[in-house]
Amino acid sequence: MKALLDILLPKILPADTGFICIAHEGKQYLEKSIPRKIKAWQTPCAFVVVRDKDGADWIALKKHLVSLCVRAGRTDSLVRIACHELEAWLLGDLAAVEKAFNIKKLADQQQKSKFKEPDKLSNASQELAKLVKGYRKVSGAQKIAPHMNIQNNHSHSFNCFINGLGRFITPDH
Numbered sequence: 001m002k003a004l005l006d007i008l009l010p011k012i013l014p015a016d017t018g019f020i021c022i023a024h025e026g027k028q029y030l031e032k033s034i035p036r037k038i039k040a041w042q043t044p045c046a047f048v049v050v051r052d053k054d055g056a057d058w059i060a061l062k063k064h065l066v067s068l069c070v071r072a073g074r075t076d077s078l079v080r081i082a083c084h085e086l087e088a089w090l091l092g093d094l095a096a097v098e099k100a101f102n103i104k105k106l107a108d109q110q111q112k113s114k115f116k117e118p119d120k121l122s123n124a125s126q127e128l129a130k131l132v133k134g135y136r137k138v139s140g141a142q143k144i145a146p147h148m149n150i151q152n153n154h155s156h157s158f159n160c161f162i163n164g165l166g167r168f169i170t171p172d173h
Contacts (some may be wrong), residue, residue, distance in 0.1 A: 001050055001086050003138045007145035012165060027051065031068060038072035050161065052085045055122070066097060078168045083157040086141065087124035091115055092155030094131075095118040096147035100140075101132050109156060119156050 003025040009019050022037070024030035030051060035063055038047055049065050058081045068075035078098035082089060090097060094115060109115055114127070121127055129135045 001052075001082070001141075004086065004089070004145050005013060006142040007051070007055065007142060008150070011051045011148075012150060012162065013169065017169065027054070031065070031126050034065070034068040038074050038077070047074050048165065048168065049077060049079045051079075051081055052084060053081050053157075055081045058083060078164050080161040080164055081157060082161070083119040083155075085124050087128045087137075088118040088121060089158040089161075090141065090144050090148075091118035091121065091124055091128055092153040092158050093144075093148050095130070096144050096149065097131065099147040102145040103132065106131060116154055117156070118154055119172060153166040 002021045005021045007153065013019060024033060030049075039048075047069060047096070049069065051060065051061070051065065062079050062081055065079045066077070069075070069079065075094060092115075093109035094110045097103065110129075118124055118127075121147065125137065128140070153159060155161075
């Protein structure tokens with residue numbers, strides 16, 4: 001997630017908006033660190049928490065993460081869930097995958113039922129590995145991210161992230 005967001009956020013955020021992506025070693029560590037990091041942060045900023053669904057009930061998961069932010073004193077935090085996993089966001093833009101890995105006509109597969117709504121895939125990372133021989137999560141995300149079209153992605157959870165971020169940064173958005 002960090003590898004992807006480090007490349008995508010400059011394409012989304014206003015030029016004068018800085019950001020820091022903090023990776024966590026696992027979901028439990030993320031949940032333990034949210035209150036501590038939010039309370040300890042001294043400079044004015046906004047907090048955005050993004051986590052893979054990974055088989056959890058996304059509504060309950062989002063409520064839980066929001067409650068951690070609220071208990072830490074940040075009712076204005078944005079929480080978004082990648083369904084089921086980050087790779088669904090990448091499969092939502094097969095044109096970007098095609099460009100990143102020079103796979104001819106891969107974007108044509110976007111109209112196949114499983115790629116029309118990649119958030120429904122419980123095995124998006126496996127599907128991506130089938131399409132891209134030798135695919136590796138971090139280096140793959142770094143390679144695909146520069147080619148992603150922010151306005152045209154078939155992943156609903158990706159679009160929720162982009163729209164939420166837009167409203168979060170520019171409340172009039």
